[in-house]
Amino acid sequence: MLTSAPLSTSKLKFDLLSRTNKRNLRHSFTFSAAEFVAELGTAHWILETLSESFHKLKRLEKLPIHWTMHQVRECFHIKRCNKCQGFRHLAKDCPSNRPSCGSCAGHHPTRKCRSPQVVCINCAMHNQFHGTRFPAYHHASDRGCSYYLGEVALYKETRDY
Ligand SMILES: [Zn+2]
Numbered sequence: 001m002l003t004s005a006p007l008s009t010s011k012l013k014f015d016l017l018s019r020t021n022k023r024n025l026r027h028s029f030t031f032s033a034a035e036f037v038a039e040l041g042t043a044h045w046i047l048e049t050l051s052e053s054f055h056k057l058k059r060l061e062k063l064p065i066h067w068t069m070h071q072v073r074e075c076f077h078i079k080r081c082n083k084c085q086g087f088r089h090l091a092k093d094c095p096s097n098r099p100s101c102g103s104c105a106g107h108h109p110t111r112k113c114r115s116p117q118v119v120c121i122n123c124a125m126h127n128q129f130h131g132t133r134f135p136a137y138h139h140a141s142d143r144g145c146s147y148y149l150g151e152v153a154l155y156k157e158t159r160d161y
């Protein structure tokens with residue numbers, strides 16, 4: 001996930017390496033196991049690290065880049081389709097032939113939404129088919145979405161760091 005970025009990824013990697021070498025975190029960015037998001041203003045960078053470094057960074061919680069401390073938080077690599085709002089696939093692999101709105105759950109692309117209603121299609125459908133009572137009045141991309149949190153829990157079970 002790289003939302004908007006003022007610097008190139010390779011530049012950032014270089015900066016991180018040069019800065020972290022001095023802090024005995026040389027092996028931090030060998031790109032293998034866990035993901036991080038270092039927030040750089042409005043930009044989100046994902047850094048992959050070895051498990052050991054992951055725990056070090058998690059304790060530090062902050063990362064110095066360009067002499068500024070940046071918040072580091074764990075990021076889960078959970079795919080959500082922005083066509084149907086379903087999880088575990090992306091729009092290019094979407095099996096649905098109709099789009100579902102991420103804002104009102106109607107059958108139109110999210111960007112064309114004109115509805116003032118905010119309904120999470122994933123929570124609403126889950127409630128409908130499984131009799132759950134997930135709160136459903138939120139956007140499909142809401143971080144507090146019960147359905148999303150369920151996906152996070154499942155995902156964590158498959159990781160062993
Ligand atoms: Zn989809």
Ligand SMILES: [Zn+2]
Nearest residue numbers: 101104106113
């Ligand atoms: Zn809509």
Ligand SMILES: [Zn+2]
Nearest residue numbers: 120123145146
């Ligand atoms: Zn939801």
